Amino acid sequence: MTNMNLYSRNDKMFVYLNMFLVGVFTLSTLYPFIYIAALSFSSGFEARAGNVVLTPVDATIAAYKQVLSEPAFWRSYLNTFIYTIGGTLMSLAFIIPGAYALSRPQLYGRRFWNLMVAFTMWFNAGLIPFFLNMRDLGLLDSYFGIIIGFAVNGFNVILMRNFFEGVPSSFEEAARMDGANEFQVLWKVYMPLAKPAIATIALFCIVSRWNGFFWAMVLLQDQEKVPLQVYLRHTIAKLSDDQEFSVTLIDAPYSVETVTAAIIVCSIIPVLLVYPFLQKYFNKGIMLGGVKE
């Protein structure tokens, strides 16, 4: 089927046209990133003038110098790492044992517990009650609040539970006959077996933590604690304001645009680094989560 020589003229036309269209879509996805990268390495003046299209104009690393010299940038970067690592570990600590228990047929009230998880995917109290609850729990403006407050999501629990349910029960039975208790069965047998599923969920958590912005903005007032995304948001907001008031920094070798672009590049890089792993696992993850209550 892949031998083009066997194709008719029309089929060849079709195949090439299709390749061309996919190429157009792909490039239009890629272009904004290239544009931002080019902008980040251009001088402020050229950027302002709208002369940057594909490659850096009047190339400079002034914007990066400006970004990297900002302590708040580093602080927020560090914070994002704290939230990402802490939050992902916290998520796994809740999800893995919980999902394992939910997958065991001998669990009393199994239907009820599962429904309790599933219901949270259908009905959500909304922004205000969640916010008031966090405030009542004293979790405003705290690292711990952000880390624990978003540890669990029903979809990931069900994903993990489905995986555990798919493991033949003879693994548990064999381990139990060998004398393992439930903790040992989970730790020594099911968790190693579930590595791909755990990796998938860990990656989901990492991405959502790395990108998380809204609640960090709402729950954190202390600028020392905000993550990168919130810092980035402030910088971009400044850009909009500057445009409105036409503030220009003609003398500076950088502009708000190039600085924004530089921060964007800095914040995308870690995502690009884990992206190959993401690609490997998200297909699997989507398949795992696909079906059944």
Add this chain to the structure above:
Amino acid sequence: MTMSPHNAPIVEPVPVEDPYAPPKGMDRVVDHLKREWQLYVMLLPLIIWLLLFLYKPMYGLQVAFKDYSIFKGVANSPWIGFEHFETLFGNDQFIRAIRNTVIISFWTLVIGFPVPILLALMFNEILNATYKKWSQTIVYLPHFISSVIIAGIVITAFSPSAGIVNTFLGWFGVEPIYFLTKAEWFRPIFVGTGIWQEAGFQSIVYLAAIAGVSPTLYESAVVDGASRWQMMWKITIPSIMTTIIIMLIIRIGNILEVSFEMIILLYQPATYETADVVNTFIYRQGLQAGQYDFAAAAGLFNAVIAFVLVISANALSRRYSRTSLW
């Protein structure tokens, strides 16, 4: 049991407690917990978390019916019935938010839904594995980029002076347009951004469905002399129709779920007219203006409708495909 002689008096057999029988009633529960307590230790943190962070706020929804005072707390604030809801439906901004939610969702659905299907079909027709892999890798990428960054890219690209869009337009002699302050431009930009960010990733579901089509179908079609175009229409699309319909049902079920994070990042007072949706309304009224009770009422209204939609969508897809979605 041995038979007693016929003339012997009939003695009621004393029920002997069978020492080996499995326990009954409460004893059974106790026995089960003794054996399986570890499972419940594993489950407990998850359940406590759910109660504390998701179910307690549901209890907190009662502020929608209360005159909430920050000092009295949720439980002790006085009840006022449906007053907030009455105010809500008399509020032009809220009505506008509902209208915007529906319109934006509608366009997202109508334009955004077919694109991933088209992409999946196109990817499927690519024969060169390397080309396919790279283009897929690139179009999936924006899904993993935060909305703040996407918004940053959009704001930069559409900015009146530096933005690439205006640079392009300038080549054709068009005067710079300050897109993000123009109400009529908000929806196209928002919907387009959403497609740019998610279409590639959403195509995975369809690609998986296509991968499930038996290759022998195509081989027999080739033998029958079908062209690629015909095979796409006669084999691929009918084969993934179930998936398409299920995805459509889900999307309709989630129609109120506009990605309001992105709207918060992109809108400004000048574009509220076309951009303000229910969740951004709640955010402004509640979290920014501190009218918690009033905003919670709007949220409850939103959540109940969303719940009904999602449940109906699930029931519908269960009926359609005999598989439930979760």
Add this chain to the structure above:
Amino acid sequence: MTGVNLESITKRYGAVQVVHSIDLEVQSQEFVVLVGPSGCGKSTTLRMIAGLEEISDGKLTIDDRVMNRTAPKDRDVAMVFQNYALYPHLNVSENIAFGLRIRRESKEAIASSVDEVAGILGLTDYLERRPADLSGGQRQRVAMGRAIVRRPKVFLFDEPLSNLDAKLRTQMRAEIKRLHKRLGVTSIYVTHDQVEAMTLADRIVVMNDGRIEQSGTPMELFVNPVNTFVAGFLGSPPMNQVQAVLAKGANGPQALVGGTVIDLPKLDALQNDEGRKLVLGIRPEYVTIATKGDKNQVPLEIDLVETLGSEALLHALLDGVPFVIKSETIGQISKLDAVTGFTIDPDLIRVFDGETGDALPGQDRAV
């Protein structure tokens, strides 16, 4: 030493009873095979012995200790699963050692046990490999190694060979038999394959519908099946079962199959009750083929001859009812195409009641 004793063992799931009050006494060192069609309750019975299923009623003792409520790990039994349940993330040596590690045995003890078991099973060269890199037979051996290494009092096997291809199955069957001879551990083995049952068992227990139909040595069951179910289950091809009516002949009892007459053994139970419905059990191997002119032959209509090599299967019709004959081929190949009927020693016919399917009394032969 170690026997397993089942007294009125019953299994219920809610209102559905799947094992009906089974009694079974497994002697120390005995190799007992539970055999029966799928859904007959044999696996459930095994799992109740293992402790993986709760016993609804009755009493289970292992080595004279009541085990009904004992956790699987404390029963001192080991089980080989159908899918082996080998841990894919552990290598062979770690798989075998798993149970010992969980029980916190000393490192030296574990190492020497693993080495010994690997030696017995011929796995010494594969200890570092992961299950994924092993052949089916090797995986099977690792699964057994994991059971052996704990030196349990009882081995339980749950259809351990059904995932292997035919050739390997024969080979592993012999290995299990050898292993049992060498270790002498009480074993209970579940299978639906009657050949496995015949070859491995000291004693076969045929189960059907949650009950024990018959229990005895393979030859006892083969020669003296107590009912038509057992008769049809053991032997390949299975015993021919022909519906017939009892009649009185000049020399003793006879059976009428439609218009065909077959002499029966002179059993007390067949002296009266003319017209009684019977089922004649005739093993395909016990029959002698007859050609035109042979006397006292039961006429057959040959449908198809399958030549297997040293023997052949003749598919025939006996008064319109399918009937199979297994015959030697050497020296008779020309005869096979000319078969017109068969002859049989009446004493080799097993007679069952036509209504109940139970074997008539007084016809058991020594084995």
